[in-house]
Amino acid sequence: MKLYFSPLACSLASRIVAYETGTPLQLVEVDSDRPDGAYAELRAINPLAQVPALVTDDGRVITENAAVLQYLGDGTLVPTDRNERTKLHEWLSFISTELHKTVYVPLLDKHANEGAKAYALSKAPVRIAALASRLDGRSYALDSFSVADAYLVAVLNWSTVTPVELPPAVVAYRTRMHERPSVRRAMAEEYPLYAGRKPAIPQRTFQSAGS
Numbered sequence: 001m002k003l004y005f006s007p008l009a010c011s012l013a014s015r016i017v018a019y020e021t022g023t024p025l026q027l028v029e030v031d032s033d034r035p036d037g038a039y040a041e042l043r044a045i046n047p048l049a050q051v052p053a054l055v056t057d058d059g060r061v062i063t064e065n066a067a068v069l070q071y072l073g074d075g076t077l078v079p080t081d082r083n084e085r086t087k088l089h090e091w092l093s094f095i096s097t098e099l100h101k102t103v104y105v106p107l108l109d110k111h112a113n114e115g116a117k118a119y120a121l122s123k124a125p126v127r128i129a130a131l132a133s134r135l136d137g138r139s140y141a142l143d144s145f146s147v148a149d150a151y152l153v154a155v156l157n158w159s160t161v162t163p164v165e166l167p168p169a170v171v172a173y174r175t176r177m178h179e180r181p182s183v184r185r186a187m188a189e190e191y192p193l194y195a196g197r198k199p200a201i202p203q204r205t206f207q208s209a210g211s
């Protein structure tokens with residue numbers, strides 16, 4: 001299978017899930033600043049030109065984190081029980097729509113103006129408080145590590161390059177996730193690619209899992 005990714009973007013979650021499950025992936029790095037090559041390939045299969053995009057061995061294209069992660073994690077990191085699966089869907093929707101898109105994307109987008117960034121930041125406290133409450137007393141989003149944790153750690157990493165404040169319990173959760181071998185490996189591999197592209201961002205950024 002082929003995974004289109006961008007270093008330390010949300011596609012990190014797919015890489016983590018592949019390492020957790022031992023799924024071999026051909027990893028294709030895309031860079032929107034270099035619109036030919038891999039980026040053009042990605043645009044051809046996903047009109048939004050967003051990562052992650054997965055091409056399966058039988059040629060199907062899967063986009064959207066919730067779908068890609070569940071495809072890669074099927075059988076191990078996705079519960080089969082109806083209630084647990086519903087909880088997983090709640091988590092994936094919450095991470096995707098409330099955290100990823102509402103809060104972090106405008107803060108990370110170099111084309112978003114100050115008004116857009118201020119608006120996104122104003123949405124953070126209630127959502128981060130809801131996240132802290134959801135994680136309260138839990139080691140993982142569900143009862144054991146699932147694709148939701150892979151997605152959540154990828155998104156929470158962005159707090160290190162945005163002004164989104166995380167309460168200690170959420171930082172502790174992220175630190176625990178960084179201790180997992182799959183997360184360590186994925187971050188250690190993607191950090192140098194990220195740092196190579198964005199030299200202005202301090203080295204300490206994102207480094208905890210790789211160092």
Ligand SMILES: N[C@@H](CCC(=O)N[C@@H](CS)C(=O)NCC(=O)O)C(=O)O
Pocket residue numbers: 006009010011032048049050051052063064065066096
């Ligand atoms: N709805 C998509 C969003 C994916 C997404 O926002 N990917 C970002 C990286 S974290 C991206 O490719 N951004 C480039 C762009 O939007 O042009 C999903 O959940 O997979």
